Structure formats: structure tokens, C-alpha cells
Amino acid sequence: MRETLVLNASFEPLATVSLRRAVVLVMQDKAVVEHVHPGMRIRAASVDVPVPRVIRLSRYVRVPFRRQASWSRRGVLARDRHRCAYCGKRATTVDHVVPRSHGGRDTWLNTVASCAEDNHRKADRTPEQAGMRLLRRPFAPTPADVLVSALGGSVRDGLPRGIPPLAL
Structure with missing residues (x-):
């Protein structure tokens, strides 16, 4: 849809x-x-x-004014363009950089998109403990960034292809 x-x-x-x-x-x-x-x-x-x-x-x-977009699994996958933060393949899951069992929380800065293989390989460890490195660092998008990425655009690059910037 x-x-x-x-x-x-x-x-x-x-x-x-x-x-x-x-x-x-x-x-x-x-x-x-x-x-x-x-x-x-x-x-x-x-x-x-x-x-x-x-x-x-x-x-x-x-x-009402919101400084930060609310966290969601769907939002993390959209922010990372459904690309694994460890290998760059298609991501289907969300991985906690600091595992929840070690006190990690569901936040923008602690979660990244991950493929099932890398998520399983990293398991209950930090990336350093697992010998894995992140290709890009997680960041907290603004509410406007979340809207742009939901339409298929890049959070860092701006509007999705085909939508011209609005002339004000």
C-alpha cells in the first residue's frame, strides 16, 4: 500500500x-x-x-511540539534503510548494541537494523566482544526525518526521489 x-x-x-x-x-x-x-x-x-x-x-x-521521534522497530529499520549495520545485507531484525540483558534499552542510539545471521552471531554480546564492527553509528532522527524515511527517502539525504523541495 x-x-x-x-x-x-x-x-x-x-x-x-x-x-x-x-x-x-x-x-x-x-x-x-x-x-x-x-x-x-x-x-x-x-x-x-x-x-x-x-x-x-x-x-x-x-x-504539540516533539523534540524527538518515538522509538519503534519499524522506525529503526526505516532509519537504517533496511540494511544490516554489520554487513550491509538486507536487514529484517533490530539488534541492541548493548544487549538488554546487560542493561541496554530500546532507544535510537542503542538499536540498529541487522540481518538475522549477524543478530544471531552477535547474540548476547556487545559488538566489541563479538569481534564485529558497525558500518555506521546509530543516531536519533527528528520527527520530520521519520516521515521522510517512511516515504522511501534517506534521513540524511532529504526528500525521497521524485518529490521536489517546496518553494515557500
């Missing part, structure tokens, strides 16, 4: 929603389409609309 970026009326990123939810918001005039998937359309008996990739709400929504 495709994800659509939702911007506030002030062009601040708010969330990602399913394609279905994005179309409903546009059809109810609660949002306008800012960017579409080229050449893709949704067709029904009485509707023919382009597939939205970015929508902007028509009215401003006040959102």
Missing part, C-alpha cells in the same frame, strides 16, 4: 497516511494535492483523480 505525506497548512510535515485515507481527505476538501505520482490515477464510476504523493491540509492543525 502506498504512503502519502500529509503537510499542515503551513507546509510542516505531520504524518504519513495510506493512499485510501489521502484520497478521502482530498475528496472531502480537507486537503489539496501538492504532488502526485506521475502517470498514476485512481478511477471509479464517477471519479478520476491522480494518485497523491503529498497532500496539504486546507486548515492549520495545531500539533
